[in-house]
Amino acid sequence: MNDQNYSGYQALDYVWIEWEHYNESDNLSETILFRDFLKNFAKEI
Numbered sequence: 947m948n949d950q951n952y953s954g955y956q957a958l959d960y961v962w963i964e965w966e967h968y969n970e971s972d973n974l975s976e977t978i979l980f981r982d983f984l985k986n987f988a989k990e991i
Contacts, residue, residue: 948991958980
């Protein structure tokens with residue numbers, strides 16, 4: 947995104963439905979883990 951000079955926002959969306967067992971994931975924990983991943987990645991750029 948930096949290479950393309952993107953300065954907009956990013957969004958993350960989780961789906962919670964029965965199809966394909968998507969309702970069996972812990973969306974809150976996954977969101978926190980991914981947030982932390984993005985924060986650490988942002989420090990490197």
